[in-house]
Amino acid sequence: KNEVEQSPQNLTAQEGEFITINCSYSVGISALHWLQQHPGGGIVSLFMLSSGKKKHGRLIATINIQEKHSSLHITASHPRDSAVYICAVVSNFGNEKLTFGTGTRLTIIP
Amino acid sequence: EPEVTQTPSHQVTQMGQEVILRCVPISNHLYFYWYRQILGQKVEFLVSFYNNEISEKSEIFDDQFSVERPDGSNFTLKIRSTKLEDSAMYFCASKSDSNQPQHFGDGTRLSIL
Numbered sequence: 349k350n351e352v353e354q355s356p357q358n359l360t361a362q363e364g365e366f367i368t369i370n371c372s373y374s375v376g377i378s379a380l381h382w383l384q385q386h387p388g389g390g391i392v393s394l395f396m397l398s399s400g401k402k403k404h405g406r407l408i409a410t411i412n413i414q415e416k417h418s419s420l421h422i423t424a425s426h427p428r429d430s431a432v433y434i435c436a437v438v439s440n441f442g443n444e445k446l447t448f449g450t451g452t453r454l455t456i457i458p
Numbered sequence: 459e460p461e462v463t464q465t466p467s468h469q470v471t472q473m474g475q476e477v478i479l480r481c482v483p484i485s486n487h488l489y490f491y492w493y494r495q496i497l498g499q500k501v502e503f504l505v506s507f508y509n510n511e512i513s514e515k516s517e518i519f520d521d522q523f524s525v526e527r528p529d530g531s532n533f534t535l536k537i538r539s540t541k542l543e544d545s546a547m548y549f550c551a552s553k554s555d556s557n558q559p560q561h562f563g564d565g566t567r568l569s570i571l
Contacts, residue, residue: 378557379557381559381560383562388564389495389547389564389565389567390562390563390564390565391501391549391562391565392562393559393560393561393562396558396559434500434501436501443489443506443508443513443514444489444506444553444556445491445503445506445514446491446493446501446503446551446560447503448493448500448501448502449500450499450500451500
């Protein structure tokens with residue numbers, strides 16, 4: 349069983365729609381990252397959070413530590429939001445390496 | 459904004475050859491990581507490096523792999539004798555302190571022929 353599960357694997361939506369991507373994890377963590385990977389392959393960190401909620405522009409990330417669940421929301425989605433969104437957790441143990449989910453491929457249609 | 463830079467962006471190598479992937483982490487960062495992503499799969503941890511030594515490595519990081527920080531700025535990943543299954547995107551990441559986010563380079567796409 350994967351330590352980090354994401355859903356859905358693929359998501360296609362119309363421009364302007366509200367998007368939600370979910371992440372569940374099974375290990376103890378000190379923090380959770382949401383990352384964005386564009387077709388060229390580069391990875392950009394969107395959020396790192398360990399409790400509550402963070403907002404940056406149209407992106408909102410929430411985490412519920414008790415339920416071991418996090419969500420990434422995109423409001424007023426735009427075609428430029430099309431990318432793979434990856435959830436990654438920082439374990440309580442070891443040297444804070446990231447354990448990655450399989451990613452959610454988001455496509456926003458104009 | 460400071461960036462993690464990786465070179466080359468694409469490396470094509472014959473099986474059995476040695477390859478060195480280079481990374482320049484952000485200058486005041488202290489923690490360094492290598493990850494890889496085989497095409498179509500999730501990103502996997504390879505190795506972490508702190509205080510001039512390996513702090514953790516995964517099962518993937520066998521004797522064929524090594525890391526070095528030769529001059530205080532570069533952070534390299536060497537694969538001694540490449541195999542076909544080493545073909546992947548390799549990402550370098552760094553961070554300044556514990557509980558800080560990791561910053562990623564754009565990756566090196568390694569193709570083994």
